[in-house]
Amino acid sequence: SYELTQPPSVSVSPGQRASIPCSGDKLGDKFVAWYQQKPGQSPVLVIYQDTKRPSGIPERFSGSNSGNTATLTISGTQAMDEADYFCQAWDSSTASPSWGFGGGTKLTVL
Amino acid sequence: EVQLVESGGGLVQPGRSLRLSCEASGFKFDDYAMNWVRQAPGKGLEWVAGISKSSGNRGYPESLKGRFTISRDNAKNTLYLQMSSLRLEDTALYYCAREGFFRDFDHWGRGTLVTVSS
Numbered sequence: 001s002y003e004l005t006q007p008p009s010v011s012v013s014p015g016q017r018a019s020i021p022c023s024g025d026k027l028g029d030k031f032v033a034w035y036q037q038k039p040g041q042s043p044v045l046v047i048y049q050d051t052k053r054p055s056g057i058p059e060r061f062s063g064s065n066s067g068n069t070a071t072l073t074i075s076g077t078q079a080m081d082e083a084d085y086f087c088q089a090w091d092s093s094t095a096s097p098s099w100g101f102g103g104g105t106k107l108t109v110l
Numbered sequence: 111e112v113q114l115v116e117s118g119g120g121l122v123q124p125g126r127s128l129r130l131s132c133e134a135s136g137f138k139f140d141d142y143a144m145n146w147v148r149q150a151p152g153k154g155l156e157w158v159a160g161i162s163k164s165s166g167n168r169g170y171p172e173s174l175k176g177r178f179t180i181s182r183d184n185a186k187n188t189l190y191l192q193m194s195s196l197r198l199e200d201t202a203l204y205y206c207a208r209e210g211f212f213r214d215f216d217h218w219g220r221g222t223l224v225t226v227s228s
Contacts, residue, residue, distance in 0.1 A: 031214070035215075101156065
């Protein structure tokens with residue numbers, strides 16, 4: 001599977017901006033999605049196609065993708081945003097196309 | 111409202127087989143590709159298998175090819191995962207996920223737990 005790398009943890013103060021990076025080979029050439037997962041819950045899509053927000057996702061969530069790094073940014077972080085975040089991308093460059101997930105980043109709001 | 115409800119998980123011995131099901135509702139099932147994703151206890155997400163709308167294309171990570179088989183019955187709005195030669199490391203929560211139009215997974219079920227243990 002396509003390998004994506006995320007930092008294990010990121011900390012942010014309430015009201016500040018949190019940035020979570022995700023790196024992979026030529027990631028900028030692929031569409032990246034981001035998922036939020038709170039303890040005991042299923043993942044929820046928060047960003048798709050690099051920058052788009054599904055209906056119901058707050059505007060404070062945004063995404064970017066260029067070169068080998070995609071970034072999820074949460075502006076004005078709230079306590080409710082504390083969760084694990086996973087990036088995902090589809091790799092069709094090999095004989096066996098597949099999805100890769102990042103290892104996840106635990107966002108702590110303190 | 112989109113709903114995906116997984117079932118079929120449980121405790122199974124190493125080397126045995128198990129079939130998971132995912133019943134879909136709230137959308138036109140045969141308009142969407144579907145996938146299975148698993149999450150081992152305390153670990154990250156791992157894509158397990160995917161299938162196109164009409165079952166013409168199926169995909170698996172190299173590490174699982176030959177042991178897992180994905181299928182679907184569009185008449186029953188149901189997705190399946192047949193798992194064979196199960197190993198201890200297959201222990202995980204298995205999620206059913208609908209594939210969106212940009213290679214994302216836009217809806218997820220609650221998962222069904224598979225525990226492989228002797």
